[in-house]
Amino acid sequence: MNQILIIDDDPAIQILLKRTLHNQGYEVFVASNGEDGLAQARQLRPALVICDWIMPRMNGLEVCRHVKATPELSTTMFILLTSLGSIEDRVKGLDAGADDFVCKPIEMAELQARVRSGLRLHQLSRDLQHQKHLLEMELAEAAEYVRSILPDRMTEPPVTIDARFIPSRQLGGDGFDYYWLDSDHLAIYLLDAAGHGLRAALPTLSVINLLKSRALPNINYYQPSDVLRGLNHTFQMTQRNDKYFTLWYGVYNRLNRQLTYASAGHPPAILFCGTPSSYTDAKLLKTAGLPVGMFLEADYVDACCDVTQSSTLYVFSDGIYEINQPDGSIWGLEPSYP
Incomplete structure (x- = not known):
């Protein structure tokens, strides 16, 4: 049964409204002032509040603002009773959060119709809130799955790897x-699918699972450019809901300490030579190449570099440096490294 809270300092109005709405099958509660009404609203969490505008101590606008600012009452509809009929007054009421108005003297047929309308909106709001909660739960499960397929840290020599994954x-x-x-070749890659949310995560999951299982046909996984070409033929955006992605892919040969890499429109990796406390050089590792999926005829090239003892390789997405500054500018890649 829907609960309705009436807040009015006039006992006659209280009795009239309570009797009328009770006869309509609603559970009705009454408060004689704004403060008591607000306390009851927070306790009862009613579907609908009918509140007089002009009351001592706390008027209807103040009650409305407090109700609308209370998260637990986010689906509660609020009707203001008022003898103030000007456009300016109605604007004030709407700005305070009122969902509807009933003018005094009260016409009961109109009141009952507005109550029915308010309760329908309340139910719609509850349904939307429930659907939002279900969607958030599904997204949380999907996010947990994404995290579950990401690799653990590598802590054993000859290569140690750590990662930080923080979606926006x-x-x-x-x-x-x-x-x-x-035993001698380590593959490393990072991709960034266009967009956000589930639509962006799905192609990313597909790529990770495809590469992990080495399911791309006739591909040399030791040659980064060949991997990018294979992905580009498999994930054309015309067949994938206009989704494309950038990717940096490298293969490290631990025997000759050489890194072979290729990029598909992705930010360059950065190779720091020397120890973290005393880097002697920083190299941007990038090659020409369009994002995967944009054009079927796109081609990719490999590049190589030597990796000296105690070097550190950083592979990242553009989210690490595309940060809005207080002056409105965006922090670029160059300030991100020495």
């Missing part, structure tokens, strides 16, 4: 992986 939203299009192709 609960679910995003970034993903990465690293694993030994054999």
Whole structure:
């Protein structure tokens, strides 16, 4: 049964409204002033509040503002009773959060119709809130799945790897992986699908699972440019809801300490030579290449570099440096490294 709270300092109005609405099958509660009404609203969480505008101590506008500012009452509809009929007064009421008005003297047929309308809106709000909660739960489960397929830290020599994964939203299009192709070759990649949310996460999951299982046909996984070409043929945006992604892919040969890499429109990786306390050089590792999925005829090239003892390789997405500054500018890549 829907609960309705009446807040009015006039006992006659209280009795009239309570009797009328009770006869309509509603559970009705009454408060004689704004403060008591607000306390009851927070306790009862009614579907609808009918509140007089002009009351001593706390008027209807103040009650309305407090109700609308209370998260637990987010679906409660609020009707103001008023003898003030000007446009300016109605604007004040709407700005305070009122959902509807009933003018005095009260016409009962109109009041009952507005109550029915308010209760329908209340139910719609509750349904939307429930659907939002279900969607958030599903997104949380999807985000947990994304995290579950990301690799653990590598702590054993000859290579140690750590990672930080912080989506800008609960679910995003970034993903990465690293694993030994054999005992001597380590594959490392990071991709960033266009957009946010589930639509961006789905192609990322597909790429990670595809590369992890080495399911791309006729591909040399030791040659980064060949991997990018294979992905580009598989994930054309015309067949994938206009979704494309950038990707940096590298293969490290631990025997000759050489890194071979290729990029598909992705920010360059940065190789710092020397120890973290005394870097001697910083190299941007980038190659020409369009994002995967944009054009079927896109081509990719490899580049190589030597990796000296105690070097550190940073692979990242653009979210690490595309940060809005107080002056409205965006922090670029150059300030991100020495």
